[in-house]
Amino acid sequence: MNSCQQDLxxxxxxxxxxxxxxxxxxxxxxxxxxxxxEIRRLLNFSANDYxxxxxxxxxxxxxxxxxxxYGVGAGASRLICGSLAPHHELETALAEFKRxxxxxxxxxxxxxxxxxxxxxxxxxDVVIIDRxxxxxxxxxARLSGAKLRIFAHNDLEDLEQxxxxxxxxxxxxxxGAKPRVLVVTESVFSMDGDQAPxxxxxxxxDRYDAWLMVDEAHATGIYGPRRAGLAEACGxxxxxxxxMGTLSKAIGSSGGFICGSNELIDxxxxxxxxxIFSTAPTPASAAAATAAIRWIQSESGDARCRRLWQNVNCxxxxxxxxxxxxxxxxxxxxxxxxxxxxxxxxVGDEQAALEAASQLRKAGIFIPAIRYPTVARGEARLRLTxxxxxxxxxxxxxxxVLSSLNLRFEI
Ligand SMILES: *Cc1c(COP(=O)(O)O)cnc(C)c1O
Numbered sequence: 001m002n003s004c005q006q007d008l009x010x011x012x013x014x015x016x017x018x019x020x021x022x023x024x025x026x027x028x029x030x031x032x033x034x035x036x037x038e039i040r041r042l043l044n045f046s047a048n049d050y051x052x053x054x055x056x057x058x059x060x061x062x063x064x065x066x067x068x069x070y071g072v073g074a075g076a077s078r079l080i081c082g083s084l085a086p087h088h089e090l091e092t093a094l095a096e097f098k099r100x101x102x103x104x105x106x107x108x109x110x111x112x113x114x115x116x117x118x119x120x121x122x123x124x125d126v127v128i129i130d131r132x133x134x135x136x137x138x139x140x141a142r143l144s145g146a147k148l149r150i151f152a153h154n155d156l157e158d159l160e161q162x163x164x165x166x167x168x169x170x171x172x173x174x175x176g177a178k179p180r181v182l183v184v185t186e187s188v189f190s191m192d193g194d195q196a197p198x199x200x201x202x203x204x205x206d207r208y209d210a211w212l213m214v215d216e217a218h219a220t221g222i223y224g225p226r227r228a229g230l231a232e233a234c235g236x237x238x239x240x241x242x243x244m245g246t247l248s249k250a251i252g253s254s255g256g257f258i259c260g261s262n263e264l265i266d267x268x269x270x271x272x273x274x275x276i277f278s279t280a281p282t283p284a285s286a287a288a289a290t291a292a293i294r295w296i297q298s299e300s301g302d303a304r305c306r307r308l309w310q311n312v313n314c315x316x317x318x319x320x321x322x323x324x325x326x327x328x329x330x331x332x333x334x335x336x337x338x339x340x341x342x343x344x345x346x347v348g349d350e351q352a353a354l355e356a357a358s359q360l361r362k363a364g365i366f367i368p369a370i371r372y373p374t375v376a377r378g379e380a381r382l383r384l385t386x387x388x389x390x391x392x393x394x395x396x397x398x399x400x401v402l403s404s405l406n407l408r409f410e411i
Contacts, residue, residue, distance in 0.1 A: 019350035019380075020371055030055040033389045035366060042366040043394050045384050050222050050341050051296070051304050052389030053252025058295045059288040063253075066287030074280035079269070082280030086287040093293045094257050097228050098243055102265035105257045105289075106274060107281045109217055109246030110136040112256030114143060115272030116213070116242060117184070121146035124173070125180040126166040128159065128210075130196065132189050135373070137215060141184065156200050159183065163208040181210035182242075187230035188218040191375050191383060193342030198234045206239070213242035218342065221250030227296050227305055250296075253289040255281045308388035311395060312341050315386050318399040319343065343384040344370075345409040353380035356407050363401040382409075 001009065015021045029036035032055055035044045053059050066086050074082035087105060094103035106112040117140035121127055125146040129137060132153045141148050149166070151159040166181040173179050183205050185196045198214065205212045216229040224232030229245065231237040242264065247255040258268060268275060295301045345367075347353040353369035360367055360382070371380045386395075 019354060025368075033387060033391070033394060037366060040364075042361065042364055043397060044366045045386070045390075045398060046367050047385060047387060048218070048249040049252055049389075050250040050308055050385070050387055051252065051292075051301075052387055053250070053292045053295075056252065059252050059292050062291030063284040063288040066284045070283035072282060072284070074283060076280070077276065077278060078280045079276055084280065084283045084286075086283040086290065087280060090286040090290045090293075091257075093290045094259055097226070097293050097297065098232075098259040099228070099237055100243065100259040101262045103257055103259045104265045104268050104272075104275065105247070105255050105281065105286065106272075107255060107278055109134075109215075109244070109248065109256035111274040111278065112244055112246070112258055113137050113140040113215070115274035116244065116258055116268060117141055117144045117146075117182075118273055119268050119271035120144075120182060120211075120242070121180065122177075123147075124177075125182065126169065128162045128166065128181070128183045130154065130185040132192065133184060133186055134190055134215060134217065137184055137186075146180075146182075153189075154194070154196055156197060156204060159201065160204055160208075163204060163210055166210065167208050181208065182213060183210050184213045184215070186215045186217065188216075188223070188340055188342070190218055190342070191370060191381070192344050193218075193340040195230060195340070198231060198236050198240075202236045202239045211241040212239075213244060214240050216243065216245040217249055218340075220245040221292075221296050222305055222308060222341065227301070247285070247289040247292075251289050251292045253285045253292060255285055255289060304388045308341060308386065311388060311390050312386045314392070314395050315343060315384070315398065318395070319402065341386045343386070345382040345384055345407075347380050347382065347407075347409060348378055350377075350380045353382065356382060356405075359405050359407065360401065363405060365398055365401050 025037055027035050027037055031047050033044055035042055070084055070086065074084055076082040090105055091103040095101065106115060113136040121144035123145040126149065127141045127144060127146045128149045128151060129141050130153055131150050149162045151162050170179050183201065185201060187198060188195055202212060214231060216231065219230040221227050223230045226232060231240055231243060241260060243259040245257050247253045247257060347356055350371045353371060357367060357369040367382045367384050369380055370383045375381060
């Protein structure tokens with residue numbers, strides 16, 4: 001081993017020792033409700049494909065048509081010659097879906113976050129984020145160079161305190177552009193499945209003359225009367241300056257997006273570096289996403305979504321019934337009251353979470369352990385997710401395995 005390899009091997013050994021070592025698992029099947037993993041067939045309760053659209057004739061058909069017409073690669077970045085019709089159709093569909101003036105797509109949600117915060121914030125500005133926002137928003141906030149403040153998770157009082165500090169700071173700022181204050185949160189949190197108090201946050205940011213960016217990665221497509229997201233469900237879509245989301249979860253494709261005013265989108269086209277300096281997403285993934293967004297708003301989309309919530313209720317009530325055997329209630333809340341498709345089964349210790357995931361795998365269920373740095377240290381968990389594609393039998397099997405194994409969860 002040369003010194004580079006030795007150095008890296010030491011670091012890897014330390015990661016292993018702390019129970020935080022991660023490994024890729026090769027699937028030889030689509031990432032559906034049943035997956036082929038290491039020659040075994042396992043029931044999958046870990047995907048974000050809430051509506052089963054990642055492998056559905058609706059999306060696959062649209063992608064195939066686009067493949068035939070436009071080929072595999074976009075050939076260049078959007079601002080050179082890669083801005084193909086499927087990208088524009090997708091952005092029109094997104095703006096209609098979210099009822100905003102305009103939309104812009106990125107190659108991933110991660111790229112959307114990095115590009116957008118970088119474009120909107122300068123070093124004299126302030127960005128205030130919820131403690132539990134996704135890593136891409138944390139990285140984006142840090143990279144932006146703006147003053148970063150973190151408010152306690154979903155804590156309106158703490159948010160108000162940070163907003164008050166920012167507005168005082170603004171009032172003493174010298175001549176020049178007025179410093180911007182941007183609040184960033186998620187609508188449905190990715191690792192806990194709970195919801196931000198969006199109405200109250202909108203009131204607060206308006207009162208303090210701040211802007212709001214909401215990441216709807218886990219809500220787009222499954223919440224609200226038209227399934228546009230939690231902002232739609234709360235009736236505050238038109239009061240959020242920056243609506244972010246991803247096409248890779250309920251939409252079933254890949255890519256990230258921002259919806260908002262014409263000015264916002266125009267500025268991002270001009271300033272978002274992850275948009276400007278990156279090859280346009282494949283036209284097939286854009287076409288698949290457009291088909292998914294249209295279909296989600298149709299009657300059969302509505303039926304699929306209702307199916308998802310039936311499945312969610314089934315899993316949650318099944319776990320509730322068995323909770324005396326397998327769950328120890330957390331003192332600070334009860335995830336079963338947050339009726340989302342993400343059910344975190346909190347184990348706590350990292351090694352114990354790995355052990356629980358391994359027991360489940362042996363029993364035919366795939367739910368990997370989620371550990372630091374995805375969640376805080378000592379909050380390792382099995383992040384169980386439910387899809388509309390799970391059958392009653394599959395859910396019954398999950399519940400049977402959960403109660404047969406002697407696992408301890410906090411919930
Ligand atoms: C998955 C996720 C992202 C990143 O989206 P990708 O398209 O996978 O890059 C951003 N925010 C949240 C909350 C997410 O869960």
